[in-house]
Amino acid sequence: MNTTATTINSATHQGTLIVAQAEAPLKTGPRVIDYNDRRTVGDITVPDPKMVCRDVNVYYGENHAIKTVSIDIGNRQVTSLIGPSGCGKSTFLRCLNRMNDTIPGCRVTGEITIDKENIYDKNLDVVQLRARVGMVFQKPNPFPKSIFENIAYGPHIHGLAANKRELGELVETCLIKAGLWEEVKDRLEEAGTGLSGGQQQRLCIARAISVNPEVILMDEPCSALDPIATARIEELMDELRENYAIVIVTHSMQQAARVSQRTAYFHLGDLIEVGDTEQIFTNPQHRLTEDYITGRFG
Amino acid sequence: MNNNTNPLARKDTTAIVRAGLQRRYAAEKRFKWYGLTAISIALLAVVLLFADILIKGLPTFWQTDIRLEIDFAPQIIDPDGRRNPDDLSLADYSALWKKSLRQLFPEVESREELRSLYALISSGSSLQLRDRVMANPALIGVTQNVDLLADDTVDTFFKGGVDRELPEAQRPLKDDQIAWLDKLKAEGKMETRFNTGFFTNGDSREAEQAGIGGALVGSIFTLLITLSLSFPIGVAAAIYLEEFAPYNRWTDIIEVNINNLAAVPSIVFGLLGLAVFINFMHLPRSAPLVGGLVLALMNLPIMIIASRAALKSVPPSIREAALGMGASKLQMVAHHVLPLAMPGMLTGSILAMAHALGESAPLLMIGMIAFIVDIPTSPFKPATVLPVQIYLWSTLPERAFVQRTSAAIILLLLFLAVMNATAIILRKRLERRW
Numbered sequence: 094m095n096t097t098a099t100t101i102n103s104a105t106h107q108g109t110l111i112v113a114q115a116e117a118p119l120k121t122g123p124r125v126i127d128y129n130d131r132r133t134v135g136d137i138t139v140p141d142p143k144m145v146c147r148d149v150n151v152y153y154g155e156n157h158a159i160k161t162v163s164i165d166i167g168n169r170q171v172t173s174l175i176g177p178s179g180c181g182k183s184t185f186l187r188c189l190n191r192m193n194d195t196i197p198g199c200r201v202t203g204e205i206t207i208d209k210e211n212i213y214d215k216n217l218d219v220v221q222l223r224a225r226v227g228m229v230f231q232k233p234n235p236f237p238k239s240i241f242e243n244i245a246y247g248p249h250i251h252g253l254a255a256n257k258r259e260l261g262e263l264v265e266t267c268l269i270k271a272g273l274w275e276e277v278k279d280r281l282e283e284a285g286t287g288l289s290g291g292q293q294q295r296l297c298i299a300r301a302i303s304v305n306p307e308v309i310l311m312d313e314p315c316s317a318l319d320p321i322a323t324a325r326i327e328e329l330m331d332e333l334r335e336n337y338a339i340v341i342v343t344h345s346m347q348q349a350a351r352v353s354q355r356t357a358y359f360h361l362g363d364l365i366e367v368g369d370t371e372q373i374f375t376n377p378q379h380r381l382t383e384d385y386i387t388g389r390f391g
Numbered sequence: 392m393n394n395n396t397n398p399l400a401r402k403d404t405t406a407i408v409r410a411g412l413q414r415r416y417a418a419e420k421r422f423k424w425y426g427l428t429a430i431s432i433a434l435l436a437v438v439l440l441f442a443d444i445l446i447k448g449l450p451t452f453w454q455t456d457i458r459l460e461i462d463f464a465p466q467i468i469d470p471d472g473r474r475n476p477d478d479l480s481l482a483d484y485s486a487l488w489k490k491s492l493r494q495l496f497p498e499v500e501s502r503e504e505l506r507s508l509y510a511l512i513s514s515g516s517s518l519q520l521r522d523r524v525m526a527n528p529a530l531i532g533v534t535q536n537v538d539l540l541a542d543d544t545v546d547t548f549f550k551g552g553v554d555r556e557l558p559e560a561q562r563p564l565k566d567d568q569i570a571w572l573d574k575l576k577a578e579g580k581m582e583t584r585f586n587t588g589f590f591t592n593g594d595s596r597e598a599e600q601a602g603i604g605g606a607l608v609g610s611i612f613t614l615l616i617t618l619s620l621s622f623p624i625g626v627a628a629a630i631y632l633e634e635f636a637p638y639n640r641w642t643d644i645i646e647v648n649i650n651n652l653a654a655v656p657s658i659v660f661g662l663l664g665l666a667v668f669i670n671f672m673h674l675p676r677s678a679p680l681v682g683g684l685v686l687a688l689m690n691l692p693i694m695i696i697a698s699r700a701a702l703k704s705v706p707p708s709i710r711e712a713a714l715g716m717g718a719s720k721l722q723m724v725a726h727h728v729l730p731l732a733m734p735g736m737l738t739g740s741i742l743a744m745a746h747a748l749g750e751s752a753p754l755l756m757i758g759m760i761a762f763i764v765d766i767p768t769s770p771f772k773p774a775t776v777l778p779v780q781i782y783l784w785s786t787l788p789e790r791a792f793v794q795r796t797s798a799a800i801i802l803l804l805l806f807l808a809v810m811n812a813t814a815i816i817l818r819k820r821l822e823r824r825w
């Protein structure tokens with residue numbers, strides 16, 4: 094079974110480019126969509142979209158990494174991106190705050206808006222965009238500076254805090270929101286890199302929310318953490334959801350099921366299926382999705 | 392996995408592995424010995440080199456003096472009694488110590504003999520006496536014991552460098568001179584003291600007066616100019632190439648050429664300096680300014696490569712973190728990348744400076760090999776540098792110059808060691824983990 098699926102995929106890979114998503118995405122149908130159909134299944138829209146992506150293509154030189162993907166990112170909810178390694182989850186995530194701009198040879202086409210503003214518009218300042226769309230990376234990457242400076246950096250460069258006292262309060266608020274305050278309040282001057290992995294990742298989350306973003310992107314934020322630290326971060330995401338739109342890339346389907354309200358399944362650069370998390374995990378429409386969530390490949 | 396198709400299934404693999412172990416261990420042992428032998432040979436060479444230099448060079452740091460009772464006679468120094476500094480500086484001070492010597496050895500009378508008597512004292516003694524009087528004119532009319540610089544042959548004699556058993560004709564000191572010296576010694580008039588003059592004097596034709604001071608100051612001026620040019624330019628170029636430059640054919644060409652420049656023989660930079668700085672721009676010849684410029688050109692590619700390596704070693708995650716927070720590219724570099732790369736850059740620049748300190752070939756091309764007595768007071772004055780001074784002295788036959796060559800090498804090596812140690816300490820100190 095497993096091998097058959099893979100053969101079909103590679104055999105029809107060339108054809109998928111032509112099939113593309115020129116037509117309207119299919120509505121959820123009663124039948125299970127076959128392997129070689131690469132049109133997105135499910136409703137790509139949400140009632141209250143924070144970000145809207147339409148016909149997004151990403152190329153790394155010749156490599157077509159994201160193929161005409163359209164999806165809405167809902168406000169005040171967690172959207173999880175799942176799919177096998179190399180399917181383009183991180184690439185797509187990095188489009189949302191234009192981190193792909195920093196990769197030489199990377200080209201993005203299509204339209205992505207945040208509150209109806211095109212983020213790839215010439216007039217939009219990427220520095221400002223990144224203040225609105227924060228990011229947490231796979232490997233915790235605190236600055237090799239003190240815990241305080243780690244949080245204070247964003248507000249400092251954007252000129253958000255009027256004075257020292259306000260900055261101090263801001264740092265405290267962020268650390269409290271990230272659930273780290275109790276653990277570090279007595280050692281704010283110590284190096285952020287001296288914390289444990291889980292603490293470092295929460296520090297990075299605190300750092301990301303320090304500039305009061307509207308969207309938080311997380312690229313496998315727990316993949317380097319133990320289960321206890323992971324549980325803390327998941328708890329945190331649930332709290333943060335009240336105020337932010339969160340997009341998380343994860344390899345753990347349990348995690349996606351636990352923390353997210355919407356799930357998008359990617360396969361070799363195509364967005365295969367998108368929908369409510371519960372529906373995706375209980376009643377997938379596409380064979381590829383079904384195979385992936387039932388663990389038949391991935 | 393089917394046992395029929397697996398060829399290993401029929402063999403005793405453990406036995407085969409065990410049989411091969413012996414050979415593997417033997418090879419490992421042999422390799423260890425090759426390594427040890429190589430290191431021993433290298434160490435032996437270093438020890439021999441250092442021992443030779445130390446044995447030859449160390450005596451230079453002591454200097455023999457002859458104590459004479461000098462009568463600062465007014466009729467010689469200041470005949471018209473006006474204490475005019477111009478007159479004082481023009482007086483014949485050699486008459487003072489010559490008179491004192493004659494009084495010590497009244498039996499010496501012929502011109503011939505007197506000349507060999509006077510030869511025991513350095514001609515620099517007259518300057519020594521003049522400086523004393525100029526600094527304190529109240530000395531005139533006073534009689535005082537003064538330690539005068541002995542001639543370099545005398546110095547060598549007292550350091551055991553002259554064999555009394557040799558036939559007189561082959562000795563730098565004649566029989567009567569040795570007799571006089573023995574007498575002086577017996578009277579306690581010979582003294583050995585630390586040779587400060589070696590560090591403060593400029594070059595001289597007289598070995599006992601020749602010092603490393605001029606070359607030292609010349610080297611310092613040259614290196615300051617080299618550092619102040621090559622460090623900022625090198626770091627700025629590295630930052631641009633590594634962080635800002637687009638990836639295209641031009642940056643590729645630049646990169647290749649920087650690597651090529653780093654391999655260009657240093658003398659070529661000297662020729663370039665001669666053509667551009669001296670013949671075209673008419674900057675002063677033999678000056679540390681030009682030397683510094685030439686060495687800065689020579690160091691630039693090395694500095695750029697070292698700085699780029701330091702920038703490359705900063706993990707990309709830090710850059711991503713900064714950019715992800717909305718830092719601009721310049722802020723990312725200035726706030727995060729540069730502080731982390733700085734230790735590597737400093738280390739690289741110190742090593743490059745050590746390289747420049749030992750460089751002589753390009754400096755010969757721009758005339759820094761001239762015989763210069765005065766200690767340079769600015770980078771525009773003619774000067775020489777340590778390695779060139781070593782070369783100059785090494786061509787002279789006098790034993791005292793042979794010793795000074797080694798002493799200068801000791802100093803040069805000392806500076807190099809200090810610079811390299813600083814680089815290591817800096818790296819250890821500033822190294823941060825992330």
Ligand SMILES: Nc1ncnc2c1ncn2[C@@H]1O[C@H](COP(=O)(O)OP(=O)(O)O)[C@@H](O)[C@H]1O
Pocket residue numbers: 153156158176177178179180181182183184185196
């Ligand atoms: N920086 C890059 N340069 C070139 N190709 C890349 C780069 N990052 C990712 N890719 C390619 O893009 C595709 C998607 O990668 P990625 O987005 O990292 O997948 P995922 O995060 O789902 O594992 C892969 O084929 C990968 O080889």
Ligand SMILES: [Mg+2]
Pocket residue numbers: 182183184312
């Ligand atoms: Mg990824």
